[in-house]
Every structure is written in structure tokens, then in C-alpha cells.
Amino acid sequence: MFQSIDFSLLALTAPGWGGALLNGFLRSIQLAAGGYAVGIIIGILGASAKLYGGLVLRDLAEIYTMVIRAVPELVLMLLFYYVGTDLISRAAQAMGFTGFDIDGLLAGIIVIGLVQGGYATEVIRGAIKAVPHGQIEAAQAFGMSPVTVMRRVTIPAMTPHAMPGMANLWMIATKDTALLAVIGFSELTQVTRQAASATRAYFLFFLSAAALYLLLTLLSNVVLRWYETRARRGMIAAR
Amino acid sequence: MNDQPAIVIRDLHKRFGDLQVLKGVSLTANAGEVIAIIGGSGSGKSTLLRCINMLEHPTSGHIAIQGEAYAMRPSRAGGLQPADRRQVQRIRAQLGMVFQNFNLWPHRTVLENVTEAPVHVLGVPRDQAIARARQVLERVGLGEKLQTYPVHLSGGQQQRAAIARVLAIDPLAILFDEPTSALDPELVGEVLGVIRDLADEGRTMVLVTHEMAFARDVASRVIYLRDGRIEEEGTPEQLFGDPQSAHLKQFIRSVM
Ligand SMILES: Nc1ncnc2c1ncn2[C@@H]1O[C@H](COP(=O)(O)OP(=O)(O)OP(=O)(O)O)[C@@H](O)[C@H]1O
Numbered sequence: 038m039f040q041s042i043d044f045s046l047l048a049l050t051a052p053g054w055g056g057a058l059l060n061g062f063l064r065s066i067q068l069a070a071g072g073y074a075v076g077i078i079i080g081i082l083g084a085s086a087k088l089y090g091g092l093v094l095r096d097l098a099e100i101y102t103m104v105i106r107a108v109p110e111l112v113l114m115l116l117f118y119y120v121g122t123d124l125i126s127r128a129a130q131a132m133g134f135t136g137f138d139i140d141g142l143l144a145g146i147i148v149i150g151l152v153q154g155g156y157a158t159e160v161i162r163g164a165i166k167a168v169p170h171g172q173i174e175a176a177q178a179f180g181m182s183p184v185t186v187m188r189r190v191t192i193p194a195m196t197p198h199a200m201p202g203m204a205n206l207w208m209i210a211t212k213d214t215a216l217l218a219v220i221g222f223s224e225l226t227q228v229t230r231q232a233a234s235a236t237r238a239y240f241l242f243f244l245s246a247a248a249l250y251l252l253l254t255l256l257s258n259v260v261l262r263w264y265e266t267r268a269r270r271g272m273i274a275a276r
Numbered sequence: 277m278n279d280q281p282a283i284v285i286r287d288l289h290k291r292f293g294d295l296q297v298l299k300g301v302s303l304t305a306n307a308g309e310v311i312a313i314i315g316g317s318g319s320g321k322s323t324l325l326r327c328i329n330m331l332e333h334p335t336s337g338h339i340a341i342q343g344e345a346y347a348m349r350p351s352r353a354g355g356l357q358p359a360d361r362r363q364v365q366r367i368r369a370q371l372g373m374v375f376q377n378f379n380l381w382p383h384r385t386v387l388e389n390v391t392e393a394p395v396h397v398l399g400v401p402r403d404q405a406i407a408r409a410r411q412v413l414e415r416v417g418l419g420e421k422l423q424t425y426p427v428h429l430s431g432g433q434q435q436r437a438a439i440a441r442v443l444a445i446d447p448l449a450i451l452f453d454e455p456t457s458a459l460d461p462e463l464v465g466e467v468l469g470v471i472r473d474l475a476d477e478g479r480t481m482v483l484v485t486h487e488m489a490f491a492r493d494v495a496s497r498v499i500y501l502r503d504g505r506i507e508e509e510g511t512p513e514q515l516f517g518d519p520q521s522a523h524l525k526q527f528i529r530s531v532m
Pocket residue numbers: 292295297315316317318319320321322323324
């Protein structure tokens with residue numbers, strides 16, 4: 038079966054598609070990493086709103102996470118992308134900017150980040166609740182401001198508890214980038230589809246894409262495991 | 277700098293929901309005094325102590341640290357709440373608190389625990405903070421444990437590290453909430469030894485404790501709290517040698 042596969046189609050330069058594939062892969066990683074980072078920031082803010090916020094903030098965070106978890110991710114992404122870009126360009130026009138163009142990569146990152154943020158809020162909220170309150174009280178008793186307490190004590194102390202859930206979210210982020218193909222982002226899945234339909238070598242290209250996604254996951258696992266060990270410093274070794 | 281008492285509390289009331297925990301407590305701690313607060317479980321000792329640095333917000337009453345009164349405003353729950361968060365932070369940074377469960381930060385080494393507040397609250401340069409931390413850790417007998425994480429310390433060592441963490445900010449008063457209650461009996465002595473040293477050195481301290489012999493030994497004044505009120509107050513000799521109230525007599529008999 039492998040005799041019939043023309044591996045020269047994977048050459049880095051045209052007429053091979055290897056270069057295009059790697060570019061798509063790079064774009065996928067950028068989208069995933071950016072979206073993940075945005076998701077973490079939203080998650081910390083969302084968890085703080087739920088745990089420490091007033092009634093209004095708490096309700097807003099509650100509605101946000103409920104919507105994110107209830108609606109299919111593809112629908113959310115289409116919604117955020119089209120409604121978001123539409124709103125921004127209208128706002129730009131209203132303020133007198135014409136020919137305003139929204140950066141595609143940034144838009145994709147924000148779309149993924151908004152979805153990730155909903156799940157991250159729940160993961161981080163649970164992790165913060167697992168931190169013994171005395172540690173936070175000790176920080177307050179020294180006169181730390183709420184932001185300093187968050188930065189110096191709550192976040193590092195909750196990180197080990199958040200790691201399993203957040204590692205999972207990273208995997209989801211890498212795969213969610215593929216959904217952006219529907220909107221036309223030239224990330225790995227989209228490029229793969231183009232290459233496959235141009236050459237009719239479906240098997241070769243989709244298998245290559247799968248291998249690249251797998252490679253990313255394996256590398257991520259190494260990094261995540263190293264980081265979890267670091268985050269757990271000072272804790273009794275589990276297992 | 278000023279000769280105001282370190283801590284002044286006037287007519288302090290504290291309610292948790294329908295539970296009236298403090299029912300009008302007044303107390304003054306002058307510089308250099310060691311005040312021991314004794315009393316049965318649930319009498320409000322911890323709550324009183326935690327009001328001093330606003331970890332609990334009083335329902336009514338007045339608290340001043342070194343002459344500076346907390347600015348308070350009515351809270352929605354019908355009590356009081358601090359009106360100025362920055363003032364609370366500023367006052368807290370001058371008070372040290374030692375907790376029953378140590379409450380060290382587990383993700384930081386002993387040294388990092390001790391430099392944390394100086395560097396990140398008081399803005400002391402890191403190298404100065406480290407020099408000072410070494411000094412105070414040496415004092416409490418942990419000079420060899422700088423790079424150790426709290427989880428690898430015994431309870432007594434953890435509590436001594438927590439005391440060093442407080443000494444690092446050179447507080448104008450230290451609040452202790454049953455600092456030896458979570459310790460195995462054989463580790464109590466080493467912690468009490470450190471506290472005794474601080475008393476001898478003239479530090480202002482308010483100490484909630486069940487260690488009556490120790491209170492008798494180091495306190496300049498003892499306060500017996502019962503059911504949210506100060507039932508009796510005086511020198512250790514008065515309170516332990518010649519208790520007036522029947523409750524106190526019985527309390528002393530039950531714990532000694
Ligand atoms: N955050 C809180 N919410 C509700 N009730 C509380 C709270 N903190 C304390 N209480 C109640 O207030 C009362 C006094 O508590 P406090 O901790 O001040 O007692 P204590 O004298 O320190 O007792 P112990 O010797 O057991 O430590 C207790 O009945 C306790 O259950």
C-alpha cells in the first residue's frame with residue numbers, strides 16, 4: 038500500500054506541500070498558544086469574579102461559563118468571529134476610521150480564548166477553593182493588597198491543583214484551532230484540506246496532519262509534566 | 277516616635293449572624309506589654325485577636341493602632357467595614373500575626389517565606405531582606421534550614437519559621453493565636469522558648485493561649501474572656517493566685 042504513496046508531495050518547496058503544511062502547523066500553534074494564554078487570563082478574572090465579586094460580577098461570570106459550556110464550540114466560534122468582527126468594524130467606522138482591518142491571527146486567538154476562558158474559569162475556581170484559606174489570610178495579615186495576594190500567594194498555591202485541568206484545556210486548544218478552518222484560517226487542517234484536494238493524496242496529507250497534531254501533543258506532555266513538577270515544589274509528592 | 281499605646285480597643289462588639297461573640301470588650305496594650313488572653317473554647321478569643329488586624333470586621337466599637345484609629349463605615353450587614361483599604365494594609369504591615377496552623381506558604385522555601393512581606397509589601401531591597409531574614413532565622417534556630425520547604429519541617433520548626441516571618445517586618449506588636457495548640461507536646465517547648473525571648477526583649481505581644489503556666493510566666497497582664505466579655509483582668513499573680521470570679525476559679529482548675 039505504501040508503494041502507491043508519493044512522498045515527494047511532502048517536499049518543502051513547490052510543487053511539494055511540506056512548507057505550506059509546516060506554515061499551517063505554525064499558525065495552529067500560534068492560535069492555540071495565544072488562545073490558551075487569553076483563556077488563562079479570562080479564567081483568573083472569571084474565577085475571581087465568581088469567588089470574590091459582588092452580585093453583578095458573579096452573575097455575569099455565571100452566565101458566561103454557562104453559555105460557553107452549553108453551546109457547541111463551533112457555533113461559539115462562528116458567533117464570536119462574525120459578530121465580533123462586525124461590531125468592531127462598525128465601531129471603528131463610527132469613530133471615523135475607514136478601511137479598518139482586523140488582524141486575522143488576533144481575531145482567531147480571541148475567539149479561541151473566549152471559549153477556553155469559560156472552561157478555565159471553572160478549573161481555576163476549583164483550584165483556588167482547594168488552597169487552604171489560612172495561606173491567604175497570612176498574606177492579608179501582612180498587609181498585602183488583593184492583587185499582590187493573588188499574584189504572590191493564591192495563583193502559585195492554586196497552580197498544582199489547576200494543572201490537570203489546565204493541561205487538558207491545552208490539548209483542547211490545539212484541537213480547537215482546527216475548527217477555525219471553517220472560517221477560513223489557513224491553519225493546519227485547512228492547508229491539509231487544500232493540499233489533499235489539489236493532489237488527491239488524501240491519505241498522505243491527513244495522515245501527515247494527524248502526525249503533526251500527535252507530535253505537538255507529545256511535546257506538550259513533556260513540557261506540562263516538567264511544569265507540574267515545578268509547580269508542585271514544596272508539596273508532598275503525590276502517588 | 278509617639279507614645280500612644282500600641283493597641284487600643286474600646287467597647288468592641290462582634291456578631292456572626294445571630295451569634296453575639298464579643299459583647300463590649302475594651303483593652304489597651306502599651307508598648308512592651310505582653311497580654312495573655314485566656315478563656316474557654318468559643319469565648320471569643322480568636323475573634324478579638326482577629327479584629328485587631330481587621331481579619332474580622334467589628335460590628336461596633338473602636339480600634340486604634342499606635343494612635344491611628346481604623347476608619348470604618350457602616351456595612352450592608354448592619355455592622356462596620358473598613359472605609360479605607362489602603363489604611364488597613366498600612367496598619368497590618370506593622371502588626372505581625374502568628375497562627376495556630378502556622379500558615380506558611382508551602383510553595384516557598386523558609387527563606388522566601390521570610391523575605392516575602394519585606395520585599396513585596398514594604399519594598400525592602402531583596403539583598404537587605406535576605407540579610408535580615410538570615411538574622412531572624414538564626415535567632416529562632418533555623419539558620420540551617422533556609423532553602424528547605426515548609427513541608428519538610430516539623431511543626432515546631434514551622435511555627436518558629438512563622439515567628440521569624442513576622443519578626444522580619446519588625447512589627448510594633450505581635451498577635452499570637454494559640455501558637456502551640458497544633459504541636460505535638462514535645463515540640464511545644466521550643467516554640468514557647470522563642471516567644472519567651474521576644475517577651476524578654478520587650479516586644480509588645482497579645483497572646484491567646486491555653487498554656488497557663490507559660491502565660492503566668494511571661495505575661496505582664498492576663499485577661500480572662502468569658503462569653504464575649506472580659507470577666508477578670510490583672511497581673512498573672514492576681515488572676516492565677518487569687519481569682520475572684522467563680523468561673524475563672526473553675527476554669528483555672530480545669531486547665532491546670
Ligand atoms: N467566621 C465565623 N462565622 C460564624 N461564626 C464564627 C466565625 N468565627 C467564629 N465563630 C463563632 O464565634 C464563637 C467564638 O469563636 P472564637 O474562634 O473567637 O472562639 P475562641 O475563644 O477562639 O475559641 P477556641 O478556644 O476554640 O479557639 C464560636 O462560637 C465560633 O463558632
